[in-house]
Amino acid sequence: MSADEGPFRETDGLAAAEPEVSLQRLVLENPSIKGFLGELAILASARLSAPGNTIHSGVTVLRRKKPEAVASSDAAAKALDELQNGFGEGPCLTALRHKTTLLVPDLAAETRWGPYVRTAMQHGVYSILAVPLDLAGDAESVLNLYSGRSNGFSSQDIALVESFAGQAASSLRLILRITQLSDARNDLAAAMQSRTVIDVAVGAIMAENRCDRDTAFNILTRASSTRNVKLRDVAAMVIASISGEERITTHFEE
Template structure:
């Protein structure tokens, strides 16, 4: 862990904005972040900057649970990344416990802590003296936890805990919005792909009906048998039929963007 002197890097004035209006700050982060990982990186920077004081530099990281495995996805600095990965490597610790139990956990003095002994001993060797872990309530969409590390025993005051929990609540609200937008975008893309596939298949059915002078059901049977025989998707068979007639290699539809 790095020395206690100095302050964490401030994320482009967001620390000052958070002091004045935390909700506005997170709204700004949502608008300016390129993706969820970028948002979480801003959150870690903001938390570290807000909670650090002269002589007590706080390192912040964010761990998410993916396919039941914890993964360090964002941090205020390299030290926080290393500390998150260290805990994930042990598979247990205050941050992972907070994530699983969905409740904030404070370890004010690691030297007096009797839980998670192998991890705690190693964390102390890396200069950690106090840990605060605050889970992000994402309403079942995902699981994440804000991890805060201090090199000072009792490095987190009750005011710090309140601030961290407020940050986590605001961030979780913003993350739920980002996740919902991403879900809507995925649904829109899936619908677009489905509509494109349906259009290509309809065009191929018309071509097969004209060539074989048959009805739609018969034409559909011809396409599905070809799909099964060649072990390729029905849309690909349909595209091949259209390409053989039109000479075009790339079949576009009204729904292509």
């Protein structure tokens, strides 16, 4: 299959210059990791594409030791990432595992990853560049770039992508930190909310049974154990039975 028959058939205007988009703005506009990686793939494709040489870009992340295509500049890039992941080998996965940039200038002359290389060429791929994203141990990811031409990446392209990947990794580490802090905050809020509901229920039991706090708490925990229901849910049912409210809220909820 020729390059014109595969997903790399050139489209007029695809490689036209696009506005410069800062990675910092991508972080602000895409607080989710998946959203940022999607914009990153599109930006990488736009920066490297040239008339007659459209570059398709994807991002693969290693999750529980299994590679997963999480973002792409277009459907063709996603399909090619998933194809390589299906084979379990290829230049992008090798770059990911060895944490080093890997260029395959001409798939027709490549002797490694035989089954994958043959299939990739049938899909119109003739050169591949893979650059890992250094996330400082937080995760493992690689930026995958596909060209429908042999020698589709120059030495200047490689230097540009490595610099770009370094900046992107810094931004991605920031998003990971933000996500971790947000998760911690949400966990704390949930714990405080549960504690408040339980405390209110204990107070209601104390008033109803004219007992001390320890006795009231034991009544609540026994009910939780006997019914095999979470303590917070039992507490909410106690409050609902007294107040008549079906949904119990606290000032910790936003």
